[in-house]
Amino acid sequence: MKPEQARPVRTGEEFDVDSLQNWLSSRVPELSGPIEVSQFPSGHSNLTYLLDIGDHEVVLRRPPFGARVKSGHDMSREYRILSHLQPVWPKVPKAIAFCEDPSILGAPFYLMERVDGVILRGESSPPDASTMRRICDAFVETFAQIHRIDVIGAGLETLGRPDGYVERQVDGWSRRWHDAVIEPVSSIDRTIAWLARNRPPETGAAL
The missing domain is CATH 3.30.200.20 (Phosphorylase Kinase; domain 1)
Structure with missing residues (x-):
């Protein structure tokens, strides 16, 4: 690569x-x-x-x-x-x-x-299993590092609208699904209903 x-x-x-x-x-x-x-x-x-x-x-x-x-x-x-x-x-x-x-x-x-790096695209030759595992681990760890950043300390507290974020996401994506669906998918319908009853609590602003 x-x-x-x-x-x-x-x-x-x-x-x-x-x-x-x-x-x-x-x-x-x-x-x-x-x-x-x-x-x-x-x-x-x-x-x-x-x-x-x-x-x-x-x-x-x-x-x-x-x-x-x-x-x-x-x-x-x-x-x-x-x-x-x-x-x-x-x-x-x-x-x-x-x-x-x-x-x-x-x-x-x-x-x-410019920061040099590798972008994995669909036409790229797939890496071996060991390399793919390291890539996936690094991917998750990188996201975790970003989520740990102090939003206020970084001066990004006004970046988005953290209040009501979970509600907007659950309602918005549920509505998009219902607007786009052609044939019912029972597993998705059950998931939407479950999320409506069990919305995760708000955890504050994060990247």
């Missing part, structure tokens, strides 16, 4: 490199200079590019072209989370700069440092 490699930018997802270069010159002087742009494959929520600028490798994130669902493509939210998380959980990349001016690249965007 090898770290994710960027590829040529997909047709229709190019942006104005000169405009970005001018913006960087005034906002992030250490990243001034010619920019070589490539793009990471897959990933449909937001577009992710690799910028080679001299000795620097920087990742740029922006919404898909034509996106209209702001809550699903909130660059300022992503940038704020990274900015607050990185000092207390260094596994996340360092956030470098955020631009909310759509005249630069057509939409808000932000920059972060």
Whole structure:
């Protein structure tokens, strides 16, 4: 397994490199200079590019072209989370700069440092059983580490709406199921009914 490699930018997802270069010159002087742009494959929520600028490798994130669902493509939210998380959980990349001016690249965007890593995709060759076990253990442990972060200490207490979260999730997903179901599935119906009677207690805000 090898770290994710960027590829040529997909047709229709190019942006104005000169405009970005001018913006960087005034906002992030250490990243001034010619920019070589490539793009990471897959990933449909937001577009992710690799910028080679001299000795620097920087990742740029922006919404898909034509996106209209702001809550699903909130660059300022992503940038704020990274900015607050990185000092207390260094596994996340360092956030470098955020631009909310759509005249630069057509939409808000932000920059972060590149962190090399492996992304397991459907077309990847499956690892052996021992490696898969280590991956799964690390996956669960990483989530546990994130959940242990002090939300208030990290400055993320206003990130979401923790009050009533369990109720919103149970009611919301139950409603989505009933709206989408074509044929009854008794096990799901029993689960929904059980959750309605036995909702887990609220435990406070957590990532």
